[in-house]
Amino acid sequence: MNSGRDTAVVHTPVLGGHLYRSRRVAHVYRQSAGREGTARLEASGEFGMETVGCLHQALADARTESPADLTAVAFADSLFIHTLVTAHKPLPSHMVQLFDLTGATHLFHFDT
Numbered sequence: 001m002n003s004g005r006d007t008a009v010v011h012t013p014v015l016g017g018h019l020y021r022s023r024r025v026a027h028v029y030r031q032s033a034g035r036e037g038t039a040r041l042e043a044s045g046e047f048g049m050e051t052v053g054c055l056h057q058a059l060a061d062a063r064t065e066s067p068a069d070l071t072a073v074a075f076a077d078s079l080f081i082h083t084l085v086t087a088h089k090p091l092p093s094h095m096v097q098l099f100d101l102t103g104a105t106h107l108f109h110f111d112t
Contacts, residue, residue: 009054010022026051059083059087
């Protein structure tokens with residue numbers, strides 16, 4: 001059964017971190033945040049059913065609650081929200097409206 005996550009995630013170690021890509025339209029950069037096991041994530045592009053796999057993989061590899069910079073996300077669907085909800089990552093304040101619409105605001109810490 002297909003979970004809706006892209007199986008074509010390309011993971012590339014890059015200087016200072018890791019780059020995860022799905023279908024050339026969604027990217028997540030994971031960088032060590034200094035403390036052992038912590039990371040900072042930067043997502044960009046369009047995240048839908050076919051591309052959210054790179055976010056899922058980056059969050060799984062981070063293994064701890066990590067701040068996520070989503071300012072460069074151009075599109076996000078409900079699977080994107082589901083992926084973040086299940087990972088419980090801090091979110092930037094500009095995403096509050098999206099989570100208000102879904103009734104999930106209380107599940108997150110939003111950067112101010």
